[in-house]
Amino acid sequence: xxxxxxxxxxxxxxxxxxxxxxxxxxxxxxxxxxxxxxxxxxxxxxxxxxxxxxxxxxxxxxxxxxxxxxxxxxxxxxxxxxxxxxxxxxxxxxxxxxxxxxxxxxxxxxxxxxxxxxxxxxxxxxxxxxxxxxxxxxxxxxxxxxxxxxxxxxxxxxxxxxxxxxxxxxxxxxxxxxxxxxxxxxxxxxxxxxxxxxxxxxxxxxxxxxxxxxxxxxxxxxxxxxxxxxxxxxxxxxxxxxxxxxxxxxxxxxxxxxxxxxxxxxxxxxxxxxxxxxxxxxxxxxxxxxxxxxxxxxxxxxxxxxxxxxxxxxxxxxxxxxxxxxxxxxxxxxxxxxxxxxxxxxxxxxxxxxxxxxxxxxxxxxxxxxxxxxxxxxxxxxxxxxxxxxxxxxxxxxxxxxxxxxxxxxxxxxxxxxxxxx
Amino acid sequence: xxxxxxxxxxxxxxxxxxxxxxxxxxxxxxxxxxxxxxxxxxxxxxxxxxxxxxxxxxxxxxxxxxxxxxxxxxxxxxxxxxxxxxxxxxxxxxxxxxxxxxxxxxxxxxxxxxxxxxxxxxxxxxxxxxxxxxxxxxxxxxxxxxxxxxxxxxxxxxxxxxxxxxxxxxxxxxxxxxxxxxxxxxxxxxxxxxxxxxxxxxxxxxxxxxxxxxxxxxxxxxxxxxxxxxxxxxxxxxxxxxxxxxxxxxxxxxxxxxxxxxxxxxxxxxxxxxxxxxxxxxxxxxxxxxxxxxxxxxxxxxxxxxxxxxxxxxxxxxxxxxxxxxx
Numbered sequence: 001x002x003x004x005x006x007x008x009x010x011x012x013x014x015x016x017x018x019x020x021x022x023x024x025x026x027x028x029x030x031x032x033x034x035x036x037x038x039x040x041x042x043x044x045x046x047x048x049x050x051x052x053x054x055x056x057x058x059x060x061x062x063x064x065x066x067x068x069x070x071x072x073x074x075x076x077x078x079x080x081x082x083x084x085x086x087x088x089x090x091x092x093x094x095x096x097x098x099x100x101x102x103x104x105x106x107x108x109x110x111x112x113x114x115x116x117x118x119x120x121x122x123x124x125x126x127x128x129x130x131x132x133x134x135x136x137x138x139x140x141x142x143x144x145x146x147x148x149x150x151x152x153x154x155x156x157x158x159x160x161x162x163x164x165x166x167x168x169x170x171x172x173x174x175x176x177x178x179x180x181x182x183x184x185x186x187x188x189x190x191x192x193x194x195x196x197x198x199x200x201x202x203x204x205x206x207x208x209x210x211x212x213x214x215x216x217x218x219x220x221x222x223x224x225x226x227x228x229x230x231x232x233x234x235x236x237x238x239x240x241x242x243x244x245x246x247x248x249x250x251x252x253x254x255x256x257x258x259x260x261x262x263x264x265x266x267x268x269x270x271x272x273x274x275x276x277x278x279x280x281x282x283x284x285x286x287x288x289x290x291x292x293x294x295x296x297x298x299x300x301x302x303x304x305x306x307x308x309x310x311x312x313x314x315x316x317x318x319x320x321x322x323x324x325x326x327x328x329x330x331x332x333x334x335x336x337x338x339x340x341x342x343x344x345x346x347x348x349x350x351x352x353x354x355x356x357x358x359x360x361x362x363x364x365x366x367x368x369x370x371x372x373x374x375x376x377x378x379x380x381x382x383x384x385x386x387x388x389x390x391x392x393x394x395x396x397x398x399x400x401x402x403x404x405x406x407x408x409x410x411x412x413x414x415x416x417x418x419x420x421x422x
Numbered sequence: 423x424x425x426x427x428x429x430x431x432x433x434x435x436x437x438x439x440x441x442x443x444x445x446x447x448x449x450x451x452x453x454x455x456x457x458x459x460x461x462x463x464x465x466x467x468x469x470x471x472x473x474x475x476x477x478x479x480x481x482x483x484x485x486x487x488x489x490x491x492x493x494x495x496x497x498x499x500x501x502x503x504x505x506x507x508x509x510x511x512x513x514x515x516x517x518x519x520x521x522x523x524x525x526x527x528x529x530x531x532x533x534x535x536x537x538x539x540x541x542x543x544x545x546x547x548x549x550x551x552x553x554x555x556x557x558x559x560x561x562x563x564x565x566x567x568x569x570x571x572x573x574x575x576x577x578x579x580x581x582x583x584x585x586x587x588x589x590x591x592x593x594x595x596x597x598x599x600x601x602x603x604x605x606x607x608x609x610x611x612x613x614x615x616x617x618x619x620x621x622x623x624x625x626x627x628x629x630x631x632x633x634x635x636x637x638x639x640x641x642x643x644x645x646x647x648x649x650x651x652x653x654x655x656x657x658x659x660x661x662x663x664x665x666x667x668x669x670x671x672x673x674x675x676x677x678x679x680x681x682x683x684x685x686x687x688x689x690x691x692x693x694x695x696x697x698x699x700x701x702x703x704x705x706x707x708x709x710x711x712x713x714x715x716x717x718x719x720x721x722x723x724x725x726x727x728x729x730x731x732x733x734x735x736x737x738x739x740x741x742x743x744x745x746x747x748x749x
Contacts, residue, residue, distance in 0.1 A: 095551075146550065146724075146726030146727035146728070146729070147727050147728075148725055148728075151725075164553050164554045164555075165512055166512070199484045199488075200515070201515075202515075227455070229456045229458075229459050230456060230481050230483070230484065234483070235484065296463075297463075301459070301460055301461070302460050361727060361728075366721045366722075366728050370720070370721050370722065378721075381687070381720060385719060388737065388738050394730050395731065396550060396729065396730055
């Protein structure tokens with residue numbers, strides 16, 4: 001828990017719309033070699049608790065070491081799985097996806113602040129948060145293999161599937177929190193979106209609704225600095241993004257999104273407010289998309305290696321590991337054991353997903369769930385399809401192998417290779 | 423093989439058309455998500471910001487509604503904006519600008535305010551893309567009075583139609599079938615002419631069956647027709663305002679009509695084409711077989727593993743041709 005007294009309607013120490021870290025031992029950004037925010041430097045404060053070397057910047061850690069270890073394990077699991085997916089995609093064994101590389105602390109720290117009673121509303125890059133919530137690797141893989149079966153949420157979980165149209169999901173979080181209020185449940189909703197999404201009208205509309213209706217939503221903006229090729233500073237003149245909360249009448253906090261403890265602390269307070277009927281919070285987790293936008297993107301076109309390197313030094317996993325090692329709560333042996341454990345899990349899950357695709361895919365499945373009850377005209381189309389598909393393979397297996405230097409669009413449309421003599 | 427420098431893919435042809443129009447008319451500007459530095463996610467606008475500057479080729483914030491709404495304002499203010507929707511699936515965010523505003527200004531002002539905006543959007547499926555990146559949503563726009571809706575079927579028509587779209591003062595929706603962006607090359611001129619809006623093209627002649635289609639399905643229908651003699655294929659190119667005469671003359675000649683489209687069957691353009699045939703006594707009474715269509719099924723566009731099952735493929739199209747020819 002963040003130090004300092006809680007006042008109704010505000011986050012302790014964080015005036016509405018203001019930055020954080022002004023009191024109670026929460027460190028301000030200090031002596032940062034490369035500023036977290038590439039916009040005008042020195043605007044606002046950012047909540048930090050652990051520096052790049054893993055040193056604690058506050059008097060007392062907000063979480064016991066065992067819990068930090070648990071969260072760190074989730075981060076490592078997500079990163080290894082993400083890397084494995086990238087490899088599978090490059091090998092042509094699955095389709096396009098949006099890697100979460102570099103954003104593990106922002107995701108795990110925030111989702112860990114939620115209870116199973118709170119609603120999880122992701123965008124399309126929240127693999128780490130989804131795994132934490134109980135999504136199976138095989139489900140995530142099936143979705144990426146182009147199978148609807150993978151969009152199903154864990155049984156009984158208060159989760160909804162990923163949302164690709166940018167920002168649209170923010171309004172669903174508003175409705176979910178509203179329903180919790182109507183039913184007098186002590187539960188909130190967390191919605192994930194990026195810096196790019198803050199430009200979409202629906203995100204403004206949703207935050208305004210939450211402010212007006214006093215709804216328990218945590219608007220978790222992962223400011224990963226890039227919306228495909230558009231840098232953060234070209235996305236919005238406002239710095240920091242967290243300041244926008246002032247316009248909606250609820251608190252906004254900018255937090256170092258690669259600092260697990262800081263993310264958890266800020267989100268824990270925001271979710272407590274959400275559950276306690278104290279309204280919404282905007283949290284801007286400043287982080288970096290270390291990889292591609294999607295597997296069809298090529299960041300070399302629009303950003304420098306130097307910039308990527310500067311963020312490598314702020315990596316959330318390295319930072320958390322150093323923190324735990326310094327406290328004697330983690331070591332190389334445990335790291336190795338964890339990696340082996342995750343690899344074994346992945347082997348089983350990848351095999352299961354590939355087996356399913358190879359043996360179980362029914363093309364006629366697409367006619368199911370269009371309506372609760374299939375209308376006669378659709379049954380007729382299904383029968384026609386069955387006839388048309390007889391004796392033919394109409395299900396796409398893996399996508400074609402990836403070639404470097406492709407177009408940034410999703411899908412398999414590579415740039416035409418340069419032909420000799422052109 | 424590329425051979426000559428004028429043998430272009432559709433991406434290159436569009437890029438050339440845009441570059442030539444930017445060069446020709448200082449009012450023309452491009453705007454959209456990632457169209458500048460990145461050159462667009464499909465690279466249609468590659469190199470244009472470098473060549474024409476950041477003021478004329480603009481990377482905007484991520485906001486489809488405002489990209490179109492601002493284009494309407496730019497047009498009223500004297501510019502000729504060509505805006506890009508990254509994928510037609512995300513154009514729905516902009517529908518609240520396209521339908522109530524962009525399409526109606528001319529009518530609301532009794533001709534005072536013309537809206538020479540081109541809204542470009544990669545559309546259609548077949549490239550194993552993500553959810554919401556594959557739909558064929560032309561009917562959402564064909565049903566709106568006041569809009570011109572275009573869909574080229576290859577590099578040559580893409581080049582000519584893009585020039586026409588930029589030069590017309592009508593608000594225009596320009597769908598680019600993404601599955602043929604790089605599928606084949608065609609000869610494309612330098613400083614060539616616009617292809618007229620409202621003109622369909624007979625791409626294959628025959629006397630027994632008229633196949634009406636557009637976009638990526640043109641090529642697929644040609645493949646399906648390869649073995650069948652007597653099949654005439656009409657490429658619509660302008661979906662609105664349509665060229666009914668080319669279709670009518672062909673159907674009158676063949677007495678049979680099959681429409682093939684990538685959009686779902688219900689509410690697809692086939693229904694409108696059939697209605698027009700029925701309304702024309704001379705054409706209707708020349709029919710020798712029931713009107714027929716091959717379209718995508720009435721289900722949400724599936725994730726990519728099942729997209730080949732969803733889209734009309736050469737087998738389903740060939741079966742449709744055979745059945746109508748036998749009737």
